[in-house]
Amino acid sequence: MRIKHAFILAKTKFRIRRVRLFIGIITSGLLFGLTAALISMMFNLKNGIKPYLDYGINNKYLVEARNMQFSIMSNNDLLMKRALEIYEQNKKNGLYSDEEIIFEYPIEKYTDGTSDIKMGTKASTAAIIEAAMTQNNYNLEDAEKLSEQAGAKDLNHYSATLRPSNGGALTSISTDGEEELKTIINSNLNDIVLPRFSNPVLAIKDSLYSLYLDAGVNVDDSEIPVIIDETLWRKVGQKTIQFCYRDAKAVAYIKAALKGEEGIVLPSETCMHPNNIEGFAKLITFRVVGVFPNRVFSDTHSNISDLIRSIASSGLPEGVIIPYERITDKQKELVKEFFTAEKDLNSYMYNKDTFIFEFNTANQAKEFLDNYNCDSVICQIDKPFVLTESSNSAILVSDIFDKTKMIISFVLIVVTFLCAIILMTTIGRILSDSRTENAIFTAIGYTKGNILQIYLVYTLIYSFSVGVLTGIIGIAIPFLAQLIAGDKISSVMNGLFHTPSTYSMDIGSPTIFVPIVIAGIILVSTICATLVIVLKANHDTIKELRRIN
């Protein structure tokens, strides 16, 4: 039978179950159209985002690698006392070099009654580890036993955690600053509200600091380089932030954070405190050299006071991003050695600090993270580094796309399934309604193949109608979205990636995915319809002829 003839007969089927048919076409068209629109917009977004990702100082996929400085934060007094003993003994025996600063925190009492000893320095950390190791391969169970032996009544109050020094130990503070710091800390400790597991002052790491200076980022002597989170970036909307500080403690914190080395001199310009509080006030200017996505750091600082606190803590050293190409060759060698050393990783652990690694693609960066990241509280020797995504939102964006791809695939499957059900039930109904007609066709010489052909042409017309609707919606929605929100999207993107206003995002262009979805609709419809026809059209012609006679 010619297609033309099948078309003539198929046309008559559109007079049957018209409401169901109409609903089927509209529903399927809408669902597929919205899905196609979504895919198109995502595709446009994915392509359009590339220039943004390539822009600026954060034009590469960066991973920040932080040396794991062990420290123990424990409220197991027995263990900590033992650690102190070892530490004192080692100190007496001259095991720690003179240059290494001994800086001990007092035992703090928390409001919940638990106590904590925090000890800075690599040496004290080593002592704690040694204490842990010498006590029969110390572990949590052992700690509980020891605590029990020591007369602890409630075992739940005793736990010990070996963890990377995220906000952990102090390292190599110069002797010049030591006394001042000690004085400040010791004299003011009672007044400071300490969040648990955080240090009031941490020094910027030497190696990182020198890397930063070598990098030649254009920062005035009077400015302090910082990277800040997106929320704050959007609030301040400029590349320098000024902060008016007024007390000596703040000065000390900042000095300690910046190590008071040459090249960075705290400004002497006075300023007026916003609330006109009398006293010593100085203006300090921070130069924003990078922006990190909020997701990377859970405790984001959303105002300037928080930022100051962050700068005066361990946040700053990790926050400074140095373009890899600006790192000197010698340092690059160091970095390579740091990550490729096979022999004694422990020796590196105590000697190197933070490095930034650069990758060309998000996948390379992710692979690196997967392979080397210490993703648990206790790091393994083969994964000793705390690695975090750095740079701009590149990896985040890539993650979002991956997840969106999954969601869209899922949506597409669900929509296809729904529409297939609608089509199959519609065709099933039409077949039921056409039993007599099919029997007559059989009697006048139509083969099963001829009858199948009629329904297939019917399906093609049906799916073509769905396809047309899908095409219209799939093209119209992105177009309208671009028309209505295109400027806003571009503006958000420019804010997010700090790109000039000449950068724009176009999500409205038609993409190849619309015809692909339409082709998919026709293919799936044909398969579904054939399935229904083969299963259901196996009618008993004789029975039907007997019934009608």
Add this chain to the structure above:
Amino acid sequence: MLCHIAGTAIIKIMIEINNVSKRFGAKTILEDVSLIISDGEKISITGQTGCGKSTLLNIISGLDSPDSGTVKIDNEYISNLAQNQRAKIRADKIGFVFQSFYLQRHLTVLENVKIPSFVNKKCSEIEYDKRARLLLELVGLRDRVDSMPYILSGGEMQRVAIARALVNLPKYIFADEPTGNLDRNAAQAVINLLLELQSRFGCTLIIVTHDPAIAGQMSRHISMAEGRLTDEN
């Protein structure tokens, strides 16, 4: 081809039914039926409802298969053929007329007549179109070519159905109660038309009917009861 000598005329045997039996479950519909139908015959088959008339027609046309016995059309055992081959024989050689016409409501009269030709490639589409128009003229519906079937009377619809049955120029016309839904005048007009067209095209006409008056107008009459041929004249 088998030949049967009757008097001086040589009559071709076109359909040969030998000892055909058919059961539906426990019920015997046809029992040991044998029948020879020759070229150009006008046959009526009568009998009570359920006596097996339509089943016999279905078996002859290859729509149904006998449980035992054979059916030969134009020297070909139709009961041995595959479904598609039987369908082809029906398309080529058999025209069906049904009691309830079964016209396509949403196709024009002309398109309805051409439906059987859609699966027949013997002539060109133009040829079939011409033939369909001619047939509609012959059945007196020249003016109704582009009409929709639902505006026609019962008699007119059956005439369209007859034109449809003839569009492939079949050798056999099987009419199953063709006048069952018509009043007496319309019924007679349809029978007259069938006889006239049978005579014009020289095909074999087999009519299943309850109506003795119609049966009486055929050249050969076969009665059936409880699946058997009871009387023939």
